[in-house]
Amino acid sequence: MNEPLSPRARREKILELVRRAGYLPIEVLSSHFGVTPQTIRFDLNVLADDGKLVRHHGGAAVPSSVTNTDYDTRRSDHAEAKAALARAVVMSIPDQSSIFLSLGTTMLAVAQALSARSGLKVITHHTEAAQALARKAEFDVVLLGGRIDPRNLGVTGPMTLEAVAGYRPDVCIFSAGGVDAEGNILDYYESEAAVVRLMMRRARRSVLVVDHSKFGRSASVLVGHLGDIQQIFTNKSPPASLRKSMKQYKTELVHVADSASGDQGG
Numbered sequence: 001m002n003e004p005l006s007p008r009a010r011r012e013k014i015l016e017l018v019r020r021a022g023y024l025p026i027e028v029l030s031s032h033f034g035v036t037p038q039t040i041r042f043d044l045n046v047l048a049d050d051g052k053l054v055r056h057h058g059g060a061a062v063p064s065s066v067t068n069t070d071y072d073t074r075r076s077d078h079a080e081a082k083a084a085l086a087r088a089v090v091m092s093i094p095d096q097s098s099i100f101l102s103l104g105t106t107m108l109a110v111a112q113a114l115s116a117r118s119g120l121k122v123i124t125h126h127t128e129a130a131q132a133l134a135r136k137a138e139f140d141v142v143l144l145g146g147r148i149d150p151r152n153l154g155v156t157g158p159m160t161l162e163a164v165a166g167y168r169p170d171v172c173i174f175s176a177g178g179v180d181a182e183g184n185i186l187d188y189y190e191s192e193a194a195v196v197r198l199m200m201r202r203a204r205r206s207v208l209v210v211d212h213s214k215f216g217r218s219a220s221v222l223v224g225h226l227g228d229i230q231q232i233f234t235n236k237s238p239p240a241s242l243r244k245s246m247k248q249y250k251t252e253l254v255h256v257a258d259s260a261s262g263d264q265g266g
Contacts (some may be wrong), residue, residue, distance in 0.1 A: 002097035005033070011043050011236075015052055018060055025059040049236075051216035054251050080144040080254075081211045081235040083105045086113035089173060089209055089233050095119050100167070102174035103154040103192055108132070110173055114139075120199045123167050126154040127193055142167075156191035159160055164198045172196075172203035175210055178217030178264040179238070182244040186219035205230040212236035226251050 004014065008035055017032070029040045048055040051063065085110035089262050093099065095117050101107055101124040111129035114120060114136075121140040122133050131145040143187070146160035172194050177187040185191045187206065200206045206229040215238045226232075227249035235256050237243070246253050 002063065007043065011047055013256050014040075014060075015047060018053055019062050023056075023061040025061060029059075035099075041060070048213055052245055054217070055213060060159075068088065076179055082109040085209050085211065085233050085235060085256050086110040087116075088254060089207065090114055090116055091252075092207075092231070093117055093171065094260070097121075097171065098169035099123065100164070100169050100172040100174075100203050101126060102196050102199065103152060104170070104175040105177040106211070107173065121169070123164075123169060125160050127153045127155065129193075156195055160195055161198055164195060164202060167202060170205070172199040172206045172221075174199065174206070174208060176208060176214060176223055177219035177221075178214050179208075179210065180218060181216060181225070181239070181241050183242060184251070185223040185225060186217075187204065187221050187223050188219050191222055193223045196223050200224055207231045207233065209233045212238070214241060215239055225249075231241070 009090070014029060017029070019171070026040050026044070027038050027173055028035045033040070034256060044053060044055050044060045047053040047125070048060065048138040053060040082105065085106065089110055093114070096119040097117070098121040103126050107126055108129050111122075111132045114122070114133060118138060121142070122130075123142040123144065124130050124133070125144040127143065127148065127259065129250055130141055131141050133141045144155055144160050144163040146155040146157040146163070148155055148218055153217050163171070170208075176185045188218070206224075212235055215234075226245050229251055230253060231252045232238075232246065233254045235242060238246070238253070243253065245251075
């Protein structure tokens with residue numbers, strides 16, 4: 001009878017299997033190692049926190065620097081953490097503010113939470129967020145023009161950039177694919193990054209909203225740097241190197257308590 005693996009050895013084997021397969025569900029890993037799904041969830045969360053895997057609802061995958069996870073999959077990833085982050089961000093936005101709102105499932109959560117405010121002007125290239133915001137009659141919602149990407153229903157391209165240049169809002173709220181150890185804010189697609197970069201330059205202040213799984217994650221397109229933004233909202237404290245960079249660049253860290261269970265995934 002084989003001796004049971006130590007947690008560290010099991011995680012090394014999990015990492016090896018996921019790298020080989022690209023993606024594996026919790027049930028497969030649980031059966032393979034003869035442990036409970038709860039144990040595998042914990043292992044995957046540890047590996048994701050170390051930046052070695054990307055957690056998804058129901059499994060884990062190998063991180064990619066060129067392709068983001070499927071949009072519909074990302075809706076359920078860290079859903080509770082995103083909702084908590086969204087509520088915290090919205091509390092920092094005064095009524096009667098003007099806002100650039102970027103793309104992504106985290107920004108959709110922010111859009112839904114913004115209904116707690118009044119008198120907002122929101123300029124966005126996120127079609128789903130625009131629909132959610134437009135339900136509040138007192139909001140002034142501007143959907144930027146351009147080409148709609150079926151991958152995430154976002155609007156990008158030269159027309160979008162031209163439209164962004166015509167505004168000077170109070171704040172730009174955006175998310176990102178990753179923040180590396182040097183403090184670079186990264187994403188996966190050039191067209192989306194170009195819009196966010198211009199939004200950051202045009203807004204009076206910029207706020208990055210990311211769950212903890214984005215720290216240390218690699219992506220191939222540079223959006224900006226920690227020195228370019230004023231605040232970061234996240235659900236777990238970043239690594240020490242990033243906290244040092246935030247202090248150096250006077251970027252405020254807003255740590256939102258994470259009430260999500262281990263099942264929420266990255």
